[in-house]
Amino acid sequence: MTAPLSGMTGFARAEGALGAWHWVxxxxxxxxxxxEARFRLPPGHExxxxxxxxxxxxxxSRGNIQFSLTLKRDENAQSVQIDTDKLAAIVEAGRPLVEAGTVAPPTLDGLLAIKGVLKSDDDDLREDERTALHTAMGTSFSTAADTLVAARREEGAALAAILADILAEIETLTAKAASSAATRPEAIRDRLKARLDELLGGEFPEERLAQEIAMLASKADVREEIDRLKAHIASARDLLAAGSPVGRKLDFLSQEFNREANTLCSKSGDSELTTIGLALKAAVEQFREQVQNVE
Known part of the structure; x- marks a missing residue:
């Protein structure tokens, strides 16, 4: 059975409750x-x-992931108290500044907004209550994480189909390049000999001519590039079948695809092969773009 391929884009939501507490x-x-995993948690639950x-x-294994937790308690079960000792200490500490006119006299809403002045039942949770709450919220987190995994795999299934189609196109273009007359050594030699005859009018020693043609034919031969392209296609299909995490390996492979396509174009002295090479480069670029989404 083929392992699932995962993307890196998705959304998940999970709700939970314990007693008077509710969270999302x-x-x-x-x-x-x-x-990169980031978490936004309510104060007191870090x-x-x-x-x-x-x-x-x-x-x-890959992706910028953010989980946020919203925690609420039933209003009927929640009470809020003012920490009068802390409030008095803050007022007393600020008194010299107020009397000196450095700052304005404090307002009630401003004082109550200071962290720790207002105390809720959440602040007074017993250790066993907090542990039970955190355990329940951790279970809900696992549900959210599993949902996000499923969403990323759904994207991965779509990516797998797209990448398979692009690989099929790359394979077709590679086969066209392999069957092109321009890739056959004898065709290369005939083409180069015709050009040299045209330029030099046939006034060139046959032995030296044979050497030059052999050297130029060797430089223009793209059979090695075609063989490597075929090997890369097979490797890419193996990676897709293996399933995530293979994004980094596919990204590296797309660079190798691009290297061979560029070399094929640079070696080509034939318009047909050049056209095939340019189409191949375009297909490889599409492959590289899609691979960026794979975990």
């Missing part, structure tokens, strides 16, 4: 050269991040 995980993924980062590394 949202995950987004876009292309990236490596793996301790979740190390485990989440390890979990992300276990299922993703």
């Amino acid at each position: 995980w949202e995950g987004r993924s876009v292309n990236g050269r490596g793996l 301790a979740l991040e190390p485990a989440l980062r390890d979990a992300a590394k276990s299922v993703f």
Whole structure:
């Protein structure tokens, strides 16, 4: 069975609840050269991040990934208190500045906006309650991560079909180049001899002429490039069948495809082969662009 190919673009959402708590995980993924996982967590729950980062590394190998957690508690079950000691300390610390006219007198809404002045039930969670909440949220995160994996594999299935079509086109163009009369050594020699005869009017020692034709024919021979193109096509198909993560290898292979196509064009002294080479370069560029989306 062919392993799945994964893309790097997707979206996922997972909801969860525990007692009076309700939360939503949202995950987004876009292309990236490596793996970069970022997390947006509510204040007080930063301790979740190390485990989440390890979990992300276990299922993703490439892409810029961001997960955000929205956490709410039922209003009827939530209470908020003012930390009067902290509030008094802040007011007292700022009193000299106010009396000196350096700053304006503090307002209630400004004081309450200071971190730690307002305390909610979330701040007073017992250790066992916080552990249970984090465990439940971690389970929901796994669901969101699995959903994101599925979305990326859906993109990968579409990419696999596109890449297979492009490889078929590259294979067809390679076969055309191989069957072109311009690639046969005898045709190359005949073409070069005709040009030399035209330029020199036949006044050239036959032995020296044979040497020059042999040297130029060797430089214009593209059979090695065609053989390497065929090998690259086979390698690319093997990688697609292997499934992700193969994006980096396919990217390297696309560079090798491009190298051979460029060499074929530079060696070509025949309009037919040049046309084939240019079409080949265009197909290789399409392949390279699509490979950038593969995990």
